[in-house]
Amino acid sequence: MSGYLPILILLLSSGVLDVPAAIAGPNGESRSASSVSRGPIHRTSDRAMDRVVVSEVNSDLIRKAIQKYLMDEWGRKIKTVHVTVLEPVEPVMIPGGTVELQVIPNAMEEGPGRRVFHVEAMVNGKPRKTIQVMADIVAMVDAVVVTRFLKAEEVIDAGDLKTVGMRVHQINHPFVIDQSEVVGKSASRPLPPDTPLRPAFVKLPLMIKKGDRVLIEARRGGLSIRAYGVTKSSGQVGQTVMVSNLDSGRELRAKVVAPSLVEVEF
Template sequence: MTVPRVYVQSMLLAVMCLGQFVTEAVSLQEAQATSIAESGPEYRAGMKRSESRPTVHQLHPDQIQRSLLQVLEREMAGKVQAIHAVVVDPLDPMKVPAGHIGLKVSPNGVEEGLGRRAFHVQININGEQWQTISAIADVSASIDAVVPTRVIQIDSLLEAEDVTLHRIKLTDLDHQLITNVKDAIGKSAVRPLQTNNPIRLGMIKKPYAVRKGDRVSIEARHGGLSIQVVGLARSNGELGQTTTVANVDSGKELRAKIVGPGAVRVEF
């Protein structure tokens, strides 16, 4: 059987092309290997430098806010029930070196109280001082204050069911609000008190034990001798205060100490 000449020529051409392709591929692999071998130390050094770059962490505003709250809680201990602080500067996270982050917060100057305040924040990394920044926060607080459960008229006595506690947002630490219901019960209103409005110290007082025009029992003491007569109170007075009374029989006015409701004592 005779193979056509055209077929033989095609096969020879294919073999020649394949050989050339294999030779070029081997040459390319050798060139790449040589290039890697020649640049090996520099390449490895570059990789090492890249790996040795320090990792960067971030300090977030909420971390600063938590540290501020700790300082404010110590500053206002015993004065309020709850403290709130919102950081308004910085608002964005800041880059810090890798490591344990510690914050030391101190007020800017002698500034205290509520409202917008500035603080110094010392940033420590692994116990070492790294940088100090300024932070600004809006500080507010609230307190449980005594409020009336109903309208209380002037001179009315406050009973246990007349008062309760409500959480009140403060505008000033010097609030003069009554925070214990025991301090309000049994007192009388200096002015009308509105429902759920916090009661301040100047709004209530000790009730009058003696009122002007009331008939009172006057006890006159001298040594071991005691005499009681009826008198009229010339003015209002609280327990322990001194008031003027008049003897009903003689009309004589005396200065007497109020010792109880409707009772006064005169010492000779």
């Protein structure tokens, strides 16, 4: 038996025989203890992760910003502005809170057509991102046109006019857009129906025409002399015309004051 003891000790030390270690129980009984493998312990952080708010700036928002900018810039010269955004195609993501778009003014004044704008995305009053935008701009005006054929020198009445929408290719366009600017004036040339009016197409009406019988009035201080005459030329208020005195036959230079009334100085 004593010969087997060294061999048993050798087998135990080499791990060939797996003998569980014994530990004492609470009542002195023998218990086997096994090794338990435990994985890493994961703890949930009590601190919430900060969430970044992102706003989407799409082409419609950009269009409205450019449209408002142009209407403010062009004032009453233009009736309406149509904006078509070509680039960017995809929405632009802006981190932060509520986004306000502002168009950066261009030092060079540009009109309708294809243009490039730089739009600043503002968050809480601070610039966050500059968006380069390419857009097509169409400008419209309500042009004043005549409704019937007007002869040269014919006085224009409100019933002879209407307004129509018209596309213009420059801001300083040549068309009349306010009817009050032409009512009471006369046509400076024959005007067919639907002709868009320009300032050069109208003029102050003639108060006196050649061959009209007029009253000639001469004043000096409190003295006034009147006579009748016939005009040798036509004229507007304030213009000078030649008048022949019917009593003396003498021709005088007189200033047109009102219809059928001229004034001479002596």
